[in-house]
Amino acid sequence: MGATQLFFACSQYAAATVTAAIRAGRFGTRADHRRILVVTDRADLPETSTAPDMMAGFAALAAEFDDIRSWNDFVRPYHPAEWFPREQDTALWQRALRTTWDLGTDDLEIACESIQGRPSQTVARIFADSPIHVYADGLMSYGPTRSRLDPTVAARIQRLIHVDLVPGLRPLLLTEHGVPAEMVATDVFTALLRELAERAGDAGPRPATRSALLLGQYLSSIGILTADEEQALELRMLRGAVRLGHRHVLFKPHPSAPLERSRALEEEARHLGVGFGVLTEPVLAEVLFHNMRPALVVGAFSTALLTASRLFGLPVARTGTDLLLERLSPYQNSNRIPVTLADALLPDLDDAGSVASWSLDQALETRRDLADLISAVGFVMQPETHPGLRPRAHEYLARHLDDDTRRYFQGKRLARLGLPGGTPARFGFVPRTPTVRRVARGVRSVRRIVSRGG
Secondary structure (H helix, E strand, O other): OOOEEEEEEOOHHHHHHHHHHHHOOOOOOHHHOEEEEEEOOOOOOHHHOOOHHHOOOOHHHHOOOOEEEEHHHHHOOOOOOOOOOOHHHHHHHHHHHHHHOOOOOOOEEEEEOOOOOOOHHHHHHHOOOOOEEEEOOOHHHHOOOOOOOOHHHHOOEEEEEEEOOOOOOOOOOOHHHOOOEEEEOHHHHHHHHHHHHHHHOOOOOOOOOOOEEEEOOOHHHHOOOOHHHHHHHHHHHHHHHHHOOOOEEEEEOOOOOOHHHHHHHHHHHHHHOOEEEEOOOOOOHHHHHHHHOOOEEEEOOOHHHHHHHHOOOOOEEEOOHHHHHHHOOOOOOOOHHHHHHHHHHOOEOOOHHHHHHOOHHHHHHHOOOHHHHHHHHHHHHOOOOOHHHHHHHHHHHHHHOOOOOHHHOOHHHHHHOOOOOOOOHHHOOOOOOHHHHHHHHHHHHHHHHHHOOO
16 A cells, blocks of 8 residues: 555535545545545634534545544644644654554655644644645635745645636635646535535425525634624625515524624514524535525625535625725735635625626626736735736736725735835825815816916
């Protein structure tokens, strides 16, 4: 048998992604490798949450692996998102892992997600001689690497494996290190998700009538919104779905979100006179897509909005992206690309006509500049990492920056980078109101008259 392959996954969606890659032949044949799936629960309190291997439908994924291990069990009592060994101790920890997981002296390959974070960085350091395969479990792969990687880690990354969630768009992640991107066939991934949903059986409700499904993301936990603002956003989702005529709404909260938020939605639904339910069963959104066939899926910028449309053919709508584009801080925040993609592609919940007529193919046809927009945003996010994108960003801003696209950029940041549309720092405080624009146009007119001598 060849090398032992260690697959690290922090969510069931991530485990499904890498399992689909295995089924698509991206990791060789079963006969040539021993495969171990290492699951991690990175919830604030893992003891009170459901680990990926404990969620309904996991048997559909487990069949591809020879063994299942828990990273939480290995690092306990430390939290998996925090523990990191001292450099001088990594060889000791490798020996401990080889003993605990019965790895012997096998050559090892590592497949992991989010290489900038833990536990992926931790594992890459412990197994310092092993090749690394990174797989993308969402929309962030279309954006730049959020932080500089240790050269000894970056040099071992063989490829980025991703699902084709936005046709025609290539991931920017890790391209600064020359890492090639490989796609998992969409039909393979979709088939696996459907099998997972069928294995999940009765997990999640099967309402008599098709319901609108609201996706919570718990944005206050990562400091993008306050708790009150996030609750207001979820209420906005509910009211928008009701305005579109939906008489029954289901809410899938983030597993870590407090119960009070669901109660506020329940009270508002009662006030609006519509049926309402909260989905507390720990299942993938894609399980609900398959088993429930929602009449509409509503969210902010969740990857699940794209899987609902792209893989399950469901109607979708986004809301709150205007506020999120303003609030993301710093500009380099890695959520910026997912928010930009949702805002640029998906229909606005408040635009009934757009929601009714929208399709992903049509949206991509309308936004032919999408790849250039994402390249421009990616460069402005990480100009030192991607200096080669400057000409493309400059051209995009010079040709397309207007009232519609300006929300994707910050004027002062553009000015610092010497790009079109930059706002000089001393004028950065001036609000862009109709009055200010009218005065500015008047000043420019006077200047033109004076320059002509008239």
